[in-house]
Amino acid sequence: MKKKKIGVYICHCGGNISDYVDVEKVRQAVEGEDIVFLAKTTMFACSDANQREMVNDIEANGLTSVVVASCSPKLHLLTFRNVTQRANLNKYTYVHANIREQASWAHSDNKIGATEKAIHLVKAAIAKANYAEALETNKVKALKSVAVIGAGVAGMKAAISLSNKECEVVLIEKEPFVGGRVSQWDSLSTTTETGKEIVNRLYNDLITRENITICTNSEVISNKGSVGNFTLKIKKTPRYISTSFHPEDLKKAIEVCPVEVPDEFNFRLTPRKAIYKNYPGEYPQTPVIDLKNCTRCGACEKVCPAVNFSEEEDIIEISVGSVLMATGFDPYTPAYGEFGYATSENVITLPQFKRLIDEQSDTLVYKGKAIQNIAYIYCVGSRQAKGDNTYCSRNCCTSTIHAALTAKNKFPDINNFHFNRGLRTYGKQEILYADSLRSGDIYLQSYEDGLPTVTIEGKKTIVKINDILTNGKEIEVEADLVVLVTGMVPRADNKVGTLFKLPKGRDKFYNEIHMKLRPVETVIDGVTIAGACQGPKNIAESVNSALSAATKSYSIISKGELESEPLVATIDPDRCTWCGACEAACPFDAIMKSEKEGKIIAAINNAVCKGCGMCAPVCEPDAINVTACSSTEIMSMIDALV
Amino acid sequence: MGEINRMSAKILVFSTEKISDPAIDMAGLMKLHYPPTVYTISIPCSSGIKPSWILHAFEKGFDGVFIAADGSDCVYGETCTEKTGALVGKTHELMKSNNIDPARLRMAAICSVCSEPFVKQIRSFNEYLLKTLHA
């Protein structure tokens, strides 16, 4: 092996590292190593100036390998690989050392310890660089098609955007109808269009496009493959009604259906039939029979010939280059008794209230009682001091004020009392808050440690608060209706997330790689996230993220081919005795028996191998190593770390 | 080594690029402190760790080895947990035959947001190692 000439760069990270790690000491500790040709410290390793300096250093000195000790490789491994590439050095000769997240920050309480650790981490990286080889990336064919999962507004917009870019799209929706949460809202702030109208506008655009396939009532049940070529199995549940239905017959069929179940579309405020449509203009236009609740009494079949119970479940297989997740959120469900939820007759959630005011006209009535005083209790299920949901749900303040204003316009006799924890009508939404104050809504703000209480006294529901805005005076309101302003939580049904192994953040929503650098990408290559499945968002924010995700998914596959890491398992033919253990261990069927120079040994299919290394420990004769993670490299790193 | 570090054990952590690395990075971001003599080597998947690496670490002077396993979150498939379990079992046997206390090898599933569990695990492992090795 030719002796290496390694360049080492130790980043101050503008103080993030150098405030705790003595970077100069680190530099001195490694510069004397035999294979280290030069060692430098730099204020920002990732800056343009330093990148240029690195290129010059590599070219001028014929460096064979580069180590940068800076932040987590999640942020800048690719940045520095590109630098080496620009200096005509193979990018796999680059080795990264993380001395920020794993040294300066983790040990900010112990500068000597942090420095000592950084020295060892850099030495380990140098040891690894000593064995780093030039590798050729594998080219993988990328299908110019994307599966968009979830046909809410985010998913529909992403699909349209991809279609515009001449990309094939399969839009998959678990529910029988498209539109997601937005179709449940009538009036929206900042526009005269209703939620349903926006959904219908998008749907009418979608169906004109030849390159979009819409699958409703469909679920992804399996996923194989990886970026460039995912193979998904989709289970399509039949509607049991043919598309050539006669509207009058169908109306009758719905009428005669004897089954009544709580209507999830109306957040269980009202019942619906087993054969149903959520609202008249809903898409697709064909209603659906909910077989889980259907008693198969046959009443609908008798009045409507389009009903067809012989339709069968269909499983289709599709292959796509990228997957865009837009699975949305669930509204928080309060716990039993939380602010009187489920224990008091007149406590409902904000989504229920929005449905209620959409459905009613003239006077606002709930459970037969005319409503005058409405108490809105904010941050239910959000900003919890005791529960899991420590986050703010972002959109509920504005949504509540908008709903309260809408209600007041529609039912002028009502009084709105807002029991809040500090209003968060950020940006231009502030105007709505000002409008609300002007309309006479009353705002009462609780202390952080003294949330409002709901008590039932006979037939009365009393909401009490120690109000900051009036010096902590205890104020009580007798409410005819208590609206719990429930926040956004991740979807309870996370089957599809589990299928793709999508990681979740602290808030349990899907997690992006980096909020600012790679906000719509996940650690699963080729899978992007859009809309409220990544965290609470309003409609415009969801659409922005959907279009960003569409651009990202498109850019991954638009060239028709992509590079994959050449990190694969390799077989040492001298050691291999073919026992088959590796073949059994491989989850990707990448290993098979083969013959080489008369000897039966294992062979790796590089196009399929993902480099996970599962085959390596099971090999008795220790004939398997994974590129860049070989025993030689790992052991030399261990030697450097001690 | 500085005075301040005497009280911590040398622990080698095998961590995985996609699952446990983010958790360990986030522990740093959240300034959750753990002993600075804990070193991480990143690998693609915890089921790819060779027992020989672990034995090598003990031979070279590490007090403990901690496997931050992918658990059921592994991106390479469901068999990861079982396979990591198997290699840990095999290593424990090898440790016993080499007169190394098997408790010096620990494993726990660390998911991508398990920063606090990671730090807790490491602190308790450190305490165990200090008690048994440096008492």
Next chain:
Amino acid sequence: MKDSLKSSSYDALVIGAGIAGGEAALNLANTGYKVLLVDKELSVGGKMIMLSKVFPTLDCAACITTPKVSEISRHPNITIFTGSEVSNIRKISDNEFVAKVTRKPRYVHVEDCTACQLCEKACPTSVRDQYQFGLIGRKAAFIPFSICSPKAAAIDIDNCTLCGACERVCPTHCIDFTMETETNELHVKTIVVATGFNLFDPNNIPRYGYGKYKNVITAMQMEREIAPTRPFHTILRPGDGKVPDKIAYVLCVGSRDATVGNPICSQICCMYSIKQAQLLMGALPMADVTIYYINIRSFGKGFEEFYQQAKGMGVNFVKGKIGRISEKENGNLILRYEDINKGKLQEAEHDMVILSTGVLPTKGIDGLFENETLTLDQFSFVGQSDMLASPAKTSIGGVFVAGAATGPMDIPDSILSAGAASSEAISYIIQHA
């Protein structure tokens, strides 16, 4: 305008090279389109490149921007004009816009400049440094700031005495006083407006004493004081160079305030103030930091947790609007405020006050267009013609808007908004080919 009128064609014009414009340009360029990225400043990077660290991850702003800036500068599909302005945009057809781009002379040949700073040392003229928000001075021959891109000197001709000292010391002879304004005629298929925002000028609220009391500074000035590329080596108050130990933040300066003509919330000030407070607690462990607020709006991903973390670190949050600030002889400041939790008027003494100034629109963007009207919203931000379903669309087909040009926005939202604008722009080019 003699023979300097050059004509050139690109697929897309991106106006403004801040984080939104840069992101939009990169998305377009990575998809294979040729982009001209224009910024009126001498460096790309917008406001973000000037920041210290960014909430809620506390990554240094430079760690996020510099690699992006570096990628933008190097991208074969991106051409950058700094110190340049776009005007006279005309829509000729659905796939053609014509615009004028005026490049003001830098008086330095950027490609030859090594940023050795000898010209800076030689220049005898000192003026207020706009890139350090007036905290310190700079020369008339100067490198804008340490991580600027292009990293090259520039001559501030308005303040230059034409003494020639810089020219004489320049080792590469890259200073050239014969450079002239260059006007380009530009043909593009689509336009992304990413012109960002302005900060409220606190001189408009005299009762806070900004400009009069030296120890009252803006949050952007504090941003520079705590940035890694900061002008001083520590945090100090400008009045006497003392290290402050009782620091106050006044939120909603020029926001949520109809009396100064800006009734809306600026969306970022709560969070940047909380971030600065955390950084100050780290840098000056003995200092007290108090934040005077109306409502804390920590609404984004990880923001509420970040707010709670600041409380846990000991940052003092006081619900109250500041009435007036007055100065004591020793330079300390007396804040009169209504403590809303206690329900009474209070006074507090601090040795440094930071005004968290709000976000205002960049004026005059509608004036860039000649034969079409770019509609603005009621606050003079660029209007969104289909705000919910296509937030990046403007009143002109083929012109899209990204980032804070549409209204106050934090960095993650600006990046997503830029993603949307570039997505629409790419679709527009394909659909109108």
